[in-house]
Amino acid sequence: MTRFLATGQFEMKQTIGYVAVVVADYDAAIQFYVHTLGFTLVEDTFIAAQNKRWVVVAPPGSTESKVLLARAVGAEQESRIGNQTGGRVFLFLCTDDFWRDFNAYRRKGVVFVREPSEESYGTVAVFKDLYGNRWDLVQFRQ
DSSP: OOEEOTTSSEEOOOOOOEEEEEESOHHHHHIIIIIISOOEEEEEEEEGGGTEEEEEEEOTTOSSOEEEEEEOOHHHHHTTTTOTTTTSEEEEEEOSOHHHHHHHHHHTTOEEEEEEEEETTEEEEEEEOTTOOEEEEEEEOO
């Protein structure tokens, strides 16, 4: 609900609804995000007119931000698979229990490219998704 403020402006609320991750194969991506990382498969709908699927996953407990698994089409998009940010961390997976998730992911074969460290803002480690995109697994300090 939008409210009118005393300043003469409207109060707004915006959220990031979806972040697209370019993937090579829908089913392999679903396998990784749902079965390895424990995300929820929110939607998997075939769009016949475009010969593609609308595949959305979300971390457990997430209510706003979700990940759209977007199959690459053409050479330019395919060149971005696994390197959407030029080697930088792409996404930040925030957790309420770093060690629970770190250990579970390790057991499931997730590759960590930076071991856990205690930083001023919290505990963090960097892992790669199945295509090589880098993610921070982070538990922020209260």
